[in-house]
Amino acid sequence: MKTVEQHISDVLDLVRPLDPIELDLLRAHGGVLAEPVASPVSLPAFDNSSMDGYAVAAADVAQATAQAPVRLPVVADIPAGDPSATAVRRGHCARIMTGAPLPRGADAVVPVEWTDGGQAEVAISRPVRPGNAVRRVGEDVEKGTTVVHRGARVGGAELAVLAAVGRRAVRVHPRPRVVVLSTGAELVEPGNPIGPGQIWESNSYMLTAAALDAGCAAYRHGFVGDDPATVLRTIEDVLVQADIVLTTGGVSMGAYDVVKEVLSGLGTVRFEQVAVQPGKPQGLGTVGDPATPILTLPGNPVSSFVSFYLFVLPALRRLRGLPPDPLPSVHARLAAPVRHSPPGRRSYLRAVLEYDHAAGGTGYTAAPVSRQGSHQLSALAEVNALVVVPENTTELPEGSVVEVLQLPTGA
Ligand SMILES: Nc1nc2c(c(=O)[nH]1)N[C@H]1C(S)=C(S)[C@@H](COP(=O)(O)OP(=O)(O)OC[C@H]3O[C@@H](n4cnc5c(N)ncnc54)[C@H](O)[C@@H]3O)O[C@H]1N2
Numbered sequence: 001m002k003t004v005e006q007h008i009s010d011v012l013d014l015v016r017p018l019d020p021i022e023l024d025l026l027r028a029h030g031g032v033l034a035e036p037v038a039s040p041v042s043l044p045a046f047d048n049s050s051m052d053g054y055a056v057a058a059a060d061v062a063q064a065t066a067q068a069p070v071r072l073p074v075v076a077d078i079p080a081g082d083p084s085a086t087a088v089r090r091g092h093c094a095r096i097m098t099g100a101p102l103p104r105g106a107d108a109v110v111p112v113e114w115t116d117g118g119q120a121e122v123a124i125s126r127p128v129r130p131g132n133a134v135r136r137v138g139e140d141v142e143k144g145t146t147v148v149h150r151g152a153r154v155g156g157a158e159l160a161v162l163a164a165v166g167r168r169a170v171r172v173h174p175r176p177r178v179v180v181l182s183t184g185a186e187l188v189e190p191g192n193p194i195g196p197g198q199i200w201e202s203n204s205y206m207l208t209a210a211a212l213d214a215g216c217a218a219y220r221h222g223f224v225g226d227d228p229a230t231v232l233r234t235i236e237d238v239l240v241q242a243d244i245v246l247t248t249g250g251v252s253m254g255a256y257d258v259v260k261e262v263l264s265g266l267g268t269v270r271f272e273q274v275a276v277q278p279g280k281p282q283g284l285g286t287v288g289d290p291a292t293p294i295l296t297l298p299g300n301p302v303s304s305f306v307s308f309y310l311f312v313l314p315a316l317r318r319l320r321g322l323p324p325d326p327l328p329s330v331h332a333r334l335a336a337p338v339r340h341s342p343p344g345r346r347s348y349l350r351a352v353l354e355y356d357h358a359a360g361g362t363g364y365t366a367a368p369v370s371r372q373g374s375h376q377l378s379a380l381a382e383v384n385a386l387v388v389v390p391e392n393t394t395e396l397p398e399g400s401v402v403e404v405l406q407l408p409t410g411a
């Protein structure tokens, strides 16, 4: 059987970062920046007030006290956005609002709270230091500085910075289009009645949501039965809208394992067994022209789930133009023993990972759930981590220190 690392490497060989395209700001959301963005201006672009108050020469109010306020004539009113280059002479001041340009001649702002709020003349009851409540040119960004780096994920914070330096559009690796297709004659759409031997379809919901959470544009194509011609036609149909196709089911040894039957020999798809539990039967390759990567995951819901985080997620990251990192991991103490792990296969046990505050903050504990079958999907809604049990380990006592992968927390 193939190692987990070899399979990850083979999957990654199928994908490369999507070609960058120029997108308007909000369309670029979720993309990965394919160019460094430098600011064409300094930020702030002009000295301005950080408070509503009065722009003064600090020296004019040096003697101000509550008992003996300094009175200054107010010669101008400067709102934010004021284009006139106002100036104040010594012994005068201007009323000024937050964000408004500091007038020439002023070197400080007295907050309105320290005054009587006068409009023609103002009484100022406290002194200020030069520079008080003044935001200086370039103290945020100096003109020419890179403000968002190549490889950054464009989220809300990045969009704010890009907009603030005047960018309307940026070159990004776009969100990969992931099409999810499940197979199986037993599958029924949730909400519809089920008959004997049937089950409600769940894998495509899980995978579509996981791909969305991973920053992709994911489409749930739903599911098809076990008719080879239909499966083939459906896969061919979805290729035009996919940067990668994910299927579930029909890849094992069964007489009706239709994905395997249809895709074997098509494009470069091959079917292999990976030394992992769950998630042993895996298919991978490219189909169509242009060649589109396809990953065929096992139908057991827990196998599909674990396969996504081990094998699919790194591929999606590479398509996005990100490093194909695995899930983040920590070391944790097992809260319960592991009694049986299959020899020769690396197990990923679904577990609840917690930081152990009670033990004085000594680290994490991981409690594997009791239902570890590949079909026992209900535990997926309770867990937040995968405990890694190495290939050559078949049992572990409680308290053993293990590697634990942290699952994303979702939307
Ligand atoms: N003789 C052997 N049998 C099996 C082997 C093997 O090595 N030899 N491997 C087992 C392992 S491990 C796995 S994992 C499964 C993988 O099977 P398939 O990928 O062919 O999946 P199916 O047979 O189509 O379905 C398996 C199971 O999952 C349910 N299922 C399928 N699709 C969905 C869905 N979209 N939503 C919810 N549940 C789904 C399906 O009803 C089956 O119960 O093969 C083992 N067998």
Ligand code: MOO
Binding pocket: 276, 277, 278, 279, 280, 281, 298, 300, 303, 304, 374
């Ligand atoms: O490998 Mo299968 O994925 O055990 O259930």
